[in-house]
Structures are given as C-alpha cells and as structure tokens.
Amino acid sequence: MAERPEDLNLPNAVITRIIKEALPDGVNVSKEARRAISQAASVFVLYATSCANNFAMKAKRKTLNATDVMSAMEEMEFERFLQPLRESLEAYKKGQKGKKEASEQKRKDAKEKKNDKSREEEEEEEERMEEDQEAENEVEEEEVEN
Amino acid sequence: MSGDNVEDQVNHASNSKGISLPMTRVKLIMKSSPDVSSINQEALLLTTKATELFVQHLALSSFNNGSGKDNKTLLYSDLANTVEETETFQFLTDILPKKIFARDYLKLIEENPIEEADN
Numbered sequence: 001m002a003e004r005p006e007d008l009n010l011p012n013a014v015i016t017r018i019i020k021e022a023l024p025d026g027v028n029v030s031k032e033a034r035r036a037i038s039q040a041a042s043v044f045v046l047y048a049t050s051c052a053n054n055f056a057m058k059a060k061r062k063t064l065n066a067t068d069v070m071s072a073m074e075e076m077e078f079e080r081f082l083q084p085l086r087e088s089l090e091a092y093k094k095g096q097k098g099k100k101e102a103s104e105q106k107r108k109d110a111k112e113k114k115n116d117k118s119r120e121e122e123e124e125e126e127e128r129m130e131e132d133q134e135a136e137n138e139v140e141e142e143e144v145e146n
Numbered sequence: 147m148s149g150d151n152v153e154d155q156v157n158h159a160s161n162s163k164g165i166s167l168p169m170t171r172v173k174l175i176m177k178s179s180p181d182v183s184s185i186n187q188e189a190l191l192l193t194t195k196a197t198e199l200f201v202q203h204l205a206l207s208s209f210n211n212g213s214g215k216d217n218k219t220l221l222y223s224d225l226a227n228t229v230e231e232t233e234t235f236q237f238l239t240d241i242l243p244k245k246i247f248a249r250d251y252l253k254l255i256e257e258n259p260i261e262e263a264d265n
Contacts, residue, residue: 008175014166015201022202023209023220032222037204040225040238042175044200047237048193049176049185057181064176066188073196077234081199088164088195089188 010041048072169194207232 015038019029049064051072056064066089073081172194176185185193208228209220226244229235235242246254 018201019205022205028219030221033220036225041201045175049179053182062183064185064189069189069192
C-alpha cells in the first residue's frame with residue numbers, strides 16, 4: 001500500500017488540542033511550532049516503533065506487544081511515561097474485560113431465553129389463571145358482604 | 147498548573163479510553179517502519195498514548211525553557227533550542243533544526259571555507 005506523505009501526519013486539530021491542554025491557560029502556539037510538534041510526533045512514533053521492534057526481534061517474535069513498547073520507552077529514556085502508560089493499559093484491559101463479559105452475558109441470556117421460553121409460557125398461563133381465580137374470589141366476597 | 151496535574155486533566159478531557167489521537171493513523175505510521183510485521187492491540191494503544199505524552203512533554207519543556215521575553219507564545223525557536231539542549235530530544239535534531247539567517251550562514255561559510263578534496 002503506497003502511503004502519501006500527508007497520511008503519515010497526525011491530525012492537526014488533535015495535536016493542537018493536546019498542546020493547548022499541556023500549556024498554561026492563555027498561552028498561544030505559533031503555527032510553525034504546531035506544525036513542528038506534529039512532525040516531531042510522527043518521528044516519535046517511528047523511533048518508538050523501531051525501538052520496540054528490536055525488542056520483539058530479540059525475543060524472536062513477529063508481533064509487537066505491550067512489553068516491547070514499554071522497553072522501548074525505557075530505552076529512549078522516557079521513563080516518565082511508564083507509569084501513565086501502565087495505567088492506560090490497565091484501564092484498557094478492564095474495559096475489554098467488561099465488554100467481553102457483557103457480550104458473554106448477552107449470549108448467555110439469549111440462550112436461556114430460548115430454552116426457557118416454553119417454561120415461561122406455562123408460568124404465564126398459571127399466573128393468569130391465578131389472577132382470574134383471585135378476581136372471582138373477590139367478586140364472591142362482595143356478594144357475600146352484600 | 148504543574149506538569150503532573152496536566153496529564154490528569156488530559157485524561158478527563160478526552161474519551162473514556164483516555165486517548166485523543168486516532169489509533170488507525172498511528173498504526174499507519176508504525177507499519178511504514180521497515181521490518182515491522184504485526185502490531186498487537188495493546189502495543190498500538192501504548193504507542194498512541196506515549197505519543198500524546200510526548201507531545202505534552204515536548205510542548206511544556208520547550209515553553210518552560212523559552213525565551214523569557216514573551217511568555218505568552220510558544221515559538222518554533224523555543225522548540226529548536228530545547229531539542230538542542232535536551233538529550234532525550236536529540237533524535238529530533240534533524241527535523242527541528244535551529245534556524246539561521248541566510249546572511250549569517252553565508253558569513254559563516256566565508257569565515258570557515260569548506261576545504262575541497264581535490265585541489
């Protein structure tokens with residue numbers, strides 16, 4: 001797949017937002033500075049990927065995994081990122097677990113519904129009969145009172 | 147506003163995953179790296195998040211390191227200076243070079259003529 005140069009850039013709006021949120025209120029960022037940071041970010045991705053890939057290859061793996069990226073950060077001397085990255089990973093895993101459990105629960109419910117449908121119908125029938133019986137009883141009581 | 151608080155704020159401001167940058171785009175960049183076969187989802191997430199942290203770090207470091215005269219604007223020169231002065235940003239020296247006026251460059255060449263191999 002041929003990549004056009006602009007495809008290897010990150011969206012300007014998001015980059016700008018991240019920069020603004022990092023700086024004190026009221027600070028402006030020149031257009032040139034914004035563009036430069038965006039380019040730096042792309043280069044960062046490449047550098048981090050290359051570094052992480054070295055770790056994967058050392059471990060004779062073809063797929064980059066989380067530990068490769070963490071090792072790369074250490075190698076690049078961005079230890080300050082390690083803690084927030086670990087937290088992000090935890091949050092992501094919890095989210096994935098929640099999603100998995102939710103879809104498993106859905107499947108479980110659907111299966112039970114299918115099996116119990118006939119049983120439910122019988123129960124409903126019984127309930128209706130009971131209600132009718134109660135109604136009849138009430139009527140009888142009234143008649144007695146009268 | 148200290149540097150630590152900022153990261154918390156960014157997490158609250160963005161979506162529940164705490165990520166603003168599009169992972170699909172980051173993946174595209176990662177795949178353009180030679181020798182990379184495949185990337186698992188967690189690795190993609192971490193790289194995306196790390197890139198956000200990097201953007202914050204570069205911006206804030208450059209701003210704090212700044213000219214001091216105008217503390218209201220982050221300029222390209224702040225970035226270039228910080229890159230030159232900070233070891234962890236050395237990998238950026240080629241893409242964020244310091245700028246020099248053409249006349250100053252020409253002057254430099256005059257004073258230090260480049261010696262030719264064959265003379």
